[in-house]
Amino acid sequence: MKIRNRWLTAPLAAGLAAGLLSGCGSEDGSSSGNGQSVVMGMSDDILATDPASGYDPGSWLLFNNVFQSLLSFPKGSATPQPEAADRCSFDKGGSQVFRCTLRDGLKFTNGHALTSEDVKFSFERVLRINDANGPAPLLSTLGKIDTPDPQTVVFHLKVPDANFPSKIASGAGSIVDHAVYPTDKLRTDGKAIGSGVYKLDAFGDNQASFSVNSGYKGTAKVKNSGMTLKLYHGKQKELAAALKKGDIDLAYRGLTAKDIADLQASSVSDKKGIKVVEGTSAEVQHLVFNMNDPVASKPAVRKAMAYLVDREALVRDIYKETATPLYSIIPSGITAHSTSLFDMYGGSPQPAKAKQVLHKAGITSKVKLTLWSTPIRYGPGTDDEMKAIAKQLNDSGLFEADVKSVEFKQYEKDVEAGKYGVYVKGWIPDYPDPDNFTSPFFGKDNVLSNHYTNKTITEEIIPSTAATTDRSATEADFNRLQDMVANDLPILPLWQGKQYAVAHEGVVGLEWTLDPSTVFRFWEISKA
Numbered sequence: 001m002k003i004r005n006r007w008l009t010a011p012l013a014a015g016l017a018a019g020l021l022s023g024c025g026s027e028d029g030s031s032s033g034n035g036q037s038v039v040m041g042m043s044d045d046i047l048a049t050d051p052a053s054g055y056d057p058g059s060w061l062l063f064n065n066v067f068q069s070l071l072s073f074p075k076g077s078a079t080p081q082p083e084a085a086d087r088c089s090f091d092k093g094g095s096q097v098f099r100c101t102l103r104d105g106l107k108f109t110n111g112h113a114l115t116s117e118d119v120k121f122s123f124e125r126v127l128r129i130n131d132a133n134g135p136a137p138l139l140s141t142l143g144k145i146d147t148p149d150p151q152t153v154v155f156h157l158k159v160p161d162a163n164f165p166s167k168i169a170s171g172a173g174s175i176v177d178h179a180v181y182p183t184d185k186l187r188t189d190g191k192a193i194g195s196g197v198y199k200l201d202a203f204g205d206n207q208a209s210f211s212v213n214s215g216y217k218g219t220a221k222v223k224n225s226g227m228t229l230k231l232y233h234g235k236q237k238e239l240a241a242a243l244k245k246g247d248i249d250l251a252y253r254g255l256t257a258k259d260i261a262d263l264q265a266s267s268v269s270d271k272k273g274i275k276v277v278e279g280t281s282a283e284v285q286h287l288v289f290n291m292n293d294p295v296a297s298k299p300a301v302r303k304a305m306a307y308l309v310d311r312e313a314l315v316r317d318i319y320k321e322t323a324t325p326l327y328s329i330i331p332s333g334i335t336a337h338s339t340s341l342f343d344m345y346g347g348s349p350q351p352a353k354a355k356q357v358l359h360k361a362g363i364t365s366k367v368k369l370t371l372w373s374t375p376i377r378y379g380p381g382t383d384d385e386m387k388a389i390a391k392q393l394n395d396s397g398l399f400e401a402d403v404k405s406v407e408f409k410q411y412e413k414d415v416e417a418g419k420y421g422v423y424v425k426g427w428i429p430d431y432p433d434p435d436n437f438t439s440p441f442f443g444k445d446n447v448l449s450n451h452y453t454n455k456t457i458t459e460e461i462i463p464s465t466a467a468t469t470d471r472s473a474t475e476a477d478f479n480r481l482q483d484m485v486a487n488d489l490p491i492l493p494l495w496q497g498k499q500y501a502v503a504h505e506g507v508v509g510l511e512w513t514l515d516p517s518t519v520f521r522f523w524e525i526s527k528a
Contacts, residue, residue, distance in 0.1 A: 044234075045233055051122070060171035066210070067171075069168055070153070073517035077515075084218065109195065119145075128184055141164065163435050206233075223524060279500070279514020282334055285495055296422050300357050307349065307351070308399075358398060450491075499515075506528035508526055
């Protein structure tokens with residue numbers, strides 16, 4: 001089954017111990033919101049309101065606020081904790097049988113009780129529908145689900161999977177009402193019935209409105225009386241203008257790097273009382289090399305590029321410091337992050353070493369290649385970034401590189417068909433663990449479509465690390481994997497993004513919505 005993950009861009013993981021999941025240790029969330037309602041804008045679309053389909057940042061933003069999962073990521077934490085569950089743990093210290101007990105009194109917003117039957121139905125429904133744009137691949141290790149009583153759910157996994165708790169704490173774990181969701185097809189009416197912090201009151205082409213779910217039982221403490229989400233469909237200038245005019249209280253996902261930099265430095269933002277809130281992110285971008293391409297398949301060509309790409313210049317000139325240089329496949333803030341590429345190829349351009357590696361391979365004429373891009377999907381700066389990289393390569397005198405940009409639908413088809421030698425990809429993780437930056441790239445049927453294989457990674461490191469519940473104990477293996485990738489260079493990491501929200505001064509709590517978990521928590525936001 002092909003892994004379909006969240007290849008999208010706008011521009012400390014703790015180990016999971018069974019004991020951390022045994023008992024919630026927190027009170028139920030507030031049953032009703034207080035404070036004013038908040039109006040938010042973003043340029044991303046919400047592609048689905050049914051959790052069996054949506055696998056994009058906009059849809060998961062809706063899922064994380066409207067639906068409950070058994071577990072969730074608390075603010076500032078990468079360790080999942082009980083949410084709809086009262087407690088969860090692996091049986092007998094292993095990582096193949098995962099057992100959860102539900103909280104008492106859970107109900108959907110339609111008044112129906114939420115029981116283990118709904119949990120079982122929700123997971124089996126995702127796998128049964130297996131929508132091309134859905135999260136079914138995240139649940140690929142799931143085998144059988146038992147429900148011995150209305151409060152207990154037992155997951156039997158096909159193989160050991162220590163990251164299963166993190167996977168079901170994501171949007172893929174959203175629990176739906178078995179009485180109102182079709183068993184084998186998607187719900188297409190734009191409605192959503194969940195048990196989460198908010199109710200979806202209305203969903204249209206340009207706006208979604210949410211009210212606080214008075215029957216919610218969970219860990220969240222609600223700090224507003226509702227949210228209105230205005231959708232700008234990729235129109236960054238309109239989003240920025242709406243913020244400046246006061247049509248929205250805050251903007252998230254979609255402002256360009258230049259907009260953010262201007263707002264941070266501009267006296268206009270000071271006069272209008274606008275602030276930029278920066279958070280951590282595990283969002284990354286890579287150049288991908290097609291190992292079947294006659295040019296990109298040559299190790300010397302890839303290594304010469306690694307010696308020449310100036311990440312510092314890209315971050316400074318194209319992304320206006322809204323990203324940081326990335327020198328490995330596992331980003332900073334995630335367990336086992338290293339700097340393998342910095343150690344092997346340095347942090348600044350080294351044209352002499354690039355020339356040496358090419359000449360040693362018998363390549364003495366300029367290397368001709370095309371960098372393939374797509375203009376919007378991985379951020380509005382992507383085309384300019386690829387042009388800057390092409391110039392860096394050409395300025396060395398060793399390359400004759402150009403850039404071609406293709407609309408995303410065609411781009412994805414061509415990547416899958418192997419038509420491109422070097423192309424760009426952006427990645428937003430599903431859960432903050434090194435596994436989510438390695439298995440999807442280098443595991444079986446991976447998302448790269450670049451024909452790279454390494455049996456040590458696929459058959460040894462990935463299965464071994466997946467079975468290890470103490471995530472800190474996987475560091476040595478993941479470090480070895482990163483060194484292998486840096487040596488083989490099937491991909492060239494470029495940068496790690498930062499998260500931003502831009503808001504009027506009276507809006508507070510945004511710092512608790514911007515962390516590597518990628519969960520945007522409506523309930524943390526309030527307005528004076």
